[in-house]
Amino acid sequence: MNLFNVYPIYDIEPVRAQGSWLWDSKGEKYLDLYGGHAVISVGHCHPHYVEKMTEQLRRINFYSNSVRIPLQEELAQKLGELSDCPDYTLFLCNSGAEANENALKLASFYNGGKKVVAFTKAFHGRTAGAVAITDNPSIVAPVNYNAHVTFLPFNDVEAIRNHDMTDVCAVIVEGIQGVGGIQVASEAFLRAIREKCNETNVTFILDSVQCGYGRSGKFFSNQHYSNLQADVYTTAKGMGNGFPIAGVLISPKFQAKYGMLGTTFGGNHLASAAGIAVLDIMKDEQLMANATEIGEYLMKSITEIGGYKELRGRGLMIGIEYDFPVEELRNKLLFDHKLFTGVAGKNTIRLLPSLAVTKAEVDLFLEALSKEIRVTA
Ligand SMILES: Cc1ncc(COP(=O)(O)O)c(C=O)c1O
Secondary structure, three states: OOOOOOOOOOOOEEEEEEEEEEEEEOOOOOEOHHHHHHOOOOOOOOHHHHHHHHHHHOOOOOOOOOOOHHHHHHHHHHHHHHOOOOOOOEEEEEOHHHHHHHHHHHHHHHHHOEEEEEOOOOOOOOOOHHHOOOOOOOOOOOHOOOOOEEEEEEOOHHHOOOOOOOOOEEEEEEEEOOOOOOEEHHHHHHHHHHHHHHHHHOEEEEEEEOOOOOOOOOOOOOHOEEEEEEEEEEOOOHHHOOOOEEEEEEOOOOOOOOOOOOOOOOHHHHHHHHHHHHHHHHHOOOOHHHHHHHHHHHHHHHHHOOOOOOOEOOOEEEEEOOOOOOOOHHHHHHHHHOEOOOOEOOOEEEEEEOOOOHHHHHHHHHHHHHHHHHHHH
């Protein structure tokens, strides 16, 4: 049987990884500034993570949600503390799309509405509900199209203020758009959403799958603005440092009911152990502070190198937009300098390294970028 061929891939086979580094099957070493798409939060194969996962695997790795799994409670308690949402409750699932599906269900159960407001260039995942609220017709199959979604312009305060919210259950937005090209939601825009949702009893969902979990330097990117909370946060990617786990953080205004949400794999022993290990490492190693410090250093240094059209982002979620397609630049960084980076659209390099990346490591990227930009100029 062949694989269903949906991914354009690089001819590189990573066989080992440590911290921010990967080694391929030919023994070549690469610096990973992409984190496998924002997933590697605490560094590849972190010793504490490996130890906790191995220990858990030897003990018990799965039983269904029909029994007590105290690891889930430990995870929820630690997540509440580190995210500064101690009074929220947690529903565990397996992927970002699934977290968003469950967030939409909650919102719809809550006020009975069936419409959703999303924003231009949004990406919320590929399952039925999540892809319907994703602003990319090329990945939306006819079966996913419905009349329930309105896309308003991202960061447009007036558009959200003036929108008719009849039958709307949720407004969903990424705190920093990832696939959309590292577009930071402005404070005024998020406050306008908050106000509109308050006025109309609509749920404010902050998709924090990519920009959350400390990536921006705060646990959730809206926490850069004071006194501004979403009703529901969705998380995945960095939550398990590569083990599939996702979460929906739910404000106290929602009442749980048996059977309302559910999943086979969500919150299993091994996934919960991964989630706990990640939170422990983030706290012990102060990785949010590191994301802020290294992110600011990167932004300053990229500004000095220049040659770009726009530099956007926060913490370790950075987009460098050029006025030319970046495919060649990205290939040079990868094949000549052995540096993994990401991309958004055609013209934007996307940096999503581990939150533990060091100054010495990002200096290697800055040196390479500086050289390649000088050659291009
Ligand atoms: C903001 C955002 N939401 C949702 C998703 C979907 O997550 P998953 O691929 O885990 O379903 C992604 C994935 O890239 C994302 O960036």
